[in-house]
Amino acid sequence: MILLEMILGYLGPVIAIMVWILTALASWRVFLKAGVPGWKALIPIYREYNIFRIAWKEKQFFIYIGVVIVYSVMEVITQRAGVLSIWGTVGAVLNLVVIYYEVMVKIYLARSFGRSRGFGLFLYFLEPVAISALGFGTDVYGGPAGNPDAK
Numbered sequence: 001m002i003l004l005e006m007i008l009g010y011l012g013p014v015i016a017i018m019v020w021i022l023t024a025l026a027s028w029r030v031f032l033k034a035g036v037p038g039w040k041a042l043i044p045i046y047r048e049y050n051i052f053r054i055a056w057k058e059k060q061f062f063i064y065i066g067v068v069i070v071y072s073v074m075e076v077i078t079q080r081a082g083v084l085s086i087w088g089t090v091g092a093v094l095n096l097v098v099i100y101y102e103v104m105v106k107i108y109l110a111r112s113f114g115r116s117r118g119f120g121l122f123l124y125f126l127e128p129v130a131i132s133a134l135g136f137g138t139d140v141y142g143g144p145a146g147n148p149d150a151k
Contacts, residue, residue: 024041026135026136027042033139034112051109055112055145064105071091071095107123108120110122113140
């Protein structure tokens with residue numbers, strides 16, 4: 001029993017690293033298809049910035065990152081002060097805005113490659129699998145939000 005727990009304890013991180021590598025390779029391929037150097041998929045915040053450029057608009061990224069920062073500050077304030085009044089409500093609303101932006105950029109990324117909104121939701125919920133389908137599949141980049149004239 002202890003041996004089984006040890007094996008499973010070591011397998012979790014190994015599987016997580018393998019999934020990260022697969023996702024990084026697939027993201028690299030997606031970036032190359034969109035005409036962006038693949039190495040930009042390996043730097044976390046820069047990756048998100050480029051996904052917004054590929055799928056949506058650059059200015060939407062700055063709105064998104066601003067909301068994330070404000071939300072993070074609100075979380076710290078409400079946890080430290082134990083305040084549950086209006087600040088907790090504001091934090092919850094900001095969290096919904098963050099989720100909205102994350103879902104929309106995935107939908108626009110799917111649309112940029114000619115896929116459906118449903119595939120965009122698939123990208124949101126199971127990104128390693130869906131990004132692999134985009135990266136290693138035959139999909140062709142059609143411009144931001146699937147519209148080459150949107151830039």
